[in-house]
Amino acid sequence: MGGNLNIWATSAAQINLYFVFVLISFIYLLVKNRNSSFFIYILLFFYVGLFSAFSKGIFDLYKIVLTALTAYWIYRLNPIKMQSKYFFIILSFIIFTITFLFTAFINNDYFTISFSQYSRFFIFFVIFFIFIKVKADPELTNKLNKLIFDILFIQILLSIIKVLIIGGPRESLVGSITSQGGAAATSLPILGFIFLWIKNKGVLNRKDWFFIIGLIFIGFAGAKRAIWFIMPITIAAFMYYIPKKSIPTKYVIQILVLVPLVFYLGVRLSPTLNPDHKIWGRFDLQHTLDYAEYYSVGDFDEEETPTRGRVNSTMLVFEDLFTKKLEKEDWFGHGLRFIFASSFEEFKEMGFDISHKGSATGIYQTLIANGYLGIFSFLFFSLSLLFYNNVFRIRVVLLLLFLWEYLFYTGIMFRDYALAVLIIYAIVFSSRSAELTPDKIQN
Numbered sequence: 001m002g003g004n005l006n007i008w009a010t011s012a013a014q015i016n017l018y019f020v021f022v023l024i025s026f027i028y029l030l031v032k033n034r035n036s037s038f039f040i041y042i043l044l045f046f047y048v049g050l051f052s053a054f055s056k057g058i059f060d061l062y063k064i065v066l067t068a069l070t071a072y073w074i075y076r077l078n079p080i081k082m083q084s085k086y087f088f089i090i091l092s093f094i095i096f097t098i099t100f101l102f103t104a105f106i107n108n109d110y111f112t113i114s115f116s117q118y119s120r121f122f123i124f125f126v127i128f129f130i131f132i133k134v135k136a137d138p139e140l141t142n143k144l145n146k147l148i149f150d151i152l153f154i155q156i157l158l159s160i161i162k163v164l165i166i167g168g169p170r171e172s173l174v175g176s177i178t179s180q181g182g183a184a185a186t187s188l189p190i191l192g193f194i195f196l197w198i199k200n201k202g203v204l205n206r207k208d209w210f211f212i213i214g215l216i217f218i219g220f221a222g223a224k225r226a227i228w229f230i231m232p233i234t235i236a237a238f239m240y241y242i243p244k245k246s247i248p249t250k251y252v253i254q255i256l257v258l259v260p261l262v263f264y265l266g267v268r269l270s271p272t273l274n275p276d277h278k279i280w281g282r283f284d285l286q287h288t289l290d291y292a293e294y295y296s297v298g299d300f301d302e303e304e305t306p307t308r309g310r311v312n313s314t315m316l317v318f319e320d321l322f323t324k325k326l327e328k329e330d331w332f333g334h335g336l337r338f339i340f341a342s343s344f345e346e347f348k349e350m351g352f353d354i355s356h357k358g359s360a361t362g363i364y365q366t367l368i369a370n371g372y373l374g375i376f377s378f379l380f381f382s383l384s385l386l387f388y389n390n391v392f393r394i395r396v397v398l399l400l401l402f403l404w405e406y407l408f409y410t411g412i413m414f415r416d417y418a419l420a421v422l423i424i425y426a427i428v429f430s431s432r433s434a435e436l437t438p439d440k441i442q443n
Contacts, residue, residue, distance in 0.1 A: 005053060005179055007172045014165050015053075015173070021161050022050050022176045025154045032150070039147050041069050045417040046151045049179040060112065066417070067119045070126050079129035086129075092377075092384040093125045099377035103370040107335035117336050117369075121381070124420045128385060131428040141429070145199045148425070152192045156214035159221035168279060169223040169271075177418040183410040184419060185222025189215035190234050190401065191413075191422035197238045198430045204239075225273055226409065228266030232259065234401065242393045313354050313364040314407050321372060333371035340369065362411010382406075382414050385424065389431045398426060 005015055026047050033039040044066060051062035074080065082090070100121070104114040134140050155175030162173050171182030178184045192215045196208060204212075212235070219227030240247055264283055267273045273288050274281030320330065338350060339360065347357040352368065354360060360368070366375045386402060389395040402423070405413045413419050 005172070007170060007180075010166050010170055010173075018158075018162055018165050018173060019050065019053050022047075022053075022158060025158065025176060026050055029147075029150065029154070033147060036143075038073070039143070041073065042144070042147060042421070043151065044069070045421045046155075047176045048417050049174065049176050053179045060116070063116055063119060066123060067115075070123045073130060074126055077130060077133060079126065079133045081129070088384045089125075089128070089381075089388065092381040093121075096121065096377040096381040099373050100370060103332045103374055104336060106332055109336045113336045113341055117340060120415060120417060120420070123417070124414065124424060125381075127421060128388075128424050128428065131424055135428055148195055148422075149199065152195070152215070153211070155188065155192070155218055156211075159218045163221050169221050171223050174222050175218065177416070181410075182222045182224060183412050184416055185219050186224045186226045186230065186409070187405060187413055187416075187419050188422075189218050189227060190231055191419060191426065192218075193231070193234060194238065194398075194426045194430075195422055198426060202238070202243055220269060223270065223272075225266070225270050228262060228270070230404070232262060234397070237397045242391075242397060244393075310359050310361050310408055313359050314361045316353055317363050317367050317375070326372070329371065330367075331371045331373055333367065333369050333374055336369045338368050339365045360410075361408055362406040362413075362415075365411055378414075385427055389427050391430060391432055394426075394430045398423070 007015060026043075029043055030040065033043060044062075048062075052059040080086075080090075097118070100118055101114070104118075134144055155177070158175045163169060166173075171185075172178065172180050174182060174184045174188060177188065193212055196211065197204070200208060216227060216231055219231070239245070267283050267285075267288050268280050271277045271279060271281065273291060275284045275287045276282050320326070324330070339347075339357075342350070342357070344357045347360075354364065363375060366378055370378075382402065383399075386395065386399050389398065402413060405411060413423055
């Protein structure tokens with residue numbers, strides 16, 4: 001288990017030991033929820049890391065099982081309703097499906113990668129309607145809240161265990177939800193906080209704040225820098241902007257002290273942000289600013305292929321759209337395999353406009369895989385889900401969070417199983433009106 005993983009400065013023995021704890025947590029939650037097949041179905045979305053750590057074959061089987069279970073719950077619940085209020089959501093998914101399958105076909109993507117990538121969007125579409133049905137049942141909603149809370153609490157525990165086993169923060173191994181790639185360590189704490197805020201109806205006590213600190217620790221354990229900037233903004237938005245509260249004078253003073261303190265601690269605790277490249281390295285503002293500029297913009301010295309940062313990779317998408325004579329590959333992409341089945345080294349040799357795969361934002365990844373048609377159809381589908389929420393200020397915050405993550409980060413919020421479940425939860429359960437349905441989900 002974990003023998004197929006390659007994680008910097010981490011031995012196979014450490015990886016295997018870590019996944020022993022992940023497996024134990026999975027068994028614990030299975031036993032705890034053994035009387036509900038529905039909750040076991042939801043639980044599976046949060047253990048991608050465990051199944052992907054075994055082998056590619058088991059991971060492929062896991063994705064097939066998730067898709068089959070989704071089809072089963074469609075049959076059992078009949079959650080998808082052809083009503084006018086869902087018109088744009090259903091229409092957008094149909095257009096997305098046609099566009100996705102068409103671009104995959106003309107780019108000669110093989111079946112397994114096409115199924116793997118498309119099936120998750122099909123699942124998210126269904127989960128949206130299932131959650132609408134769950135919301136109509138207060139008892140079931142409470143049980144779902146307890147399950148997600150337990151899962152998030154275990155993510156915190158696993159992050160602590162990870163740091164103790166490995167000896168420090170590392171990308172990859174984000175709780176139980178990912179085994180490779182660390183971007184989820186930024187989005188998971190943010191969506192975890194939003195879940196907690198919705199669950200508690202905006203009222204957070206001292207225990208909740210300790211829980212939130214634990215969520216931030218997930219970002220620290222994943223060596224994420226963005227968490228120190230995005231998390232405080234998200235918390236402020238949900239605590240003050242959404243409920244239309246003015247910030248008391250005493251809190252303004254505290255914020256003026258805490259914001260620089262959090263920034264200072266974030267720099268010293270993130271090895272890449274300080275010149276010593278270690279935890280608790282020296283605070284050097286110029287080094288931090290230089291690194292942020294390189295990471296976001298890139299390096300345009302006299303190189304044959306300039307190194308673009310994430311901001312520039314996104315700007316390139318828009319520049320080409322409005323200034324370039326678009327060709328077939330621009331409209332339909334190059335194929336899913338070029339972005340989702342390539343290593344960092346392979347991607348560098350493909351001759352795209354960015355030389356480092358880590359700089360490929362969500363929108364740039366879609367451009368490579370499915371072209372501008374893929375971008376338009378994905379945005380139509382995603383935004384139709386986000387605009388279902390009828391609380392204006394919550395919708396604004398969720399929309400800005402999604403756009404930041406898709407345009408300037410890795411774009412996994414609607415691609416990763418666990419993260420998609422959490423943002424769909426936020427969309428549905430923070431909406432004002434419950435969708436009253438006569439049927440209840442039985443165990």
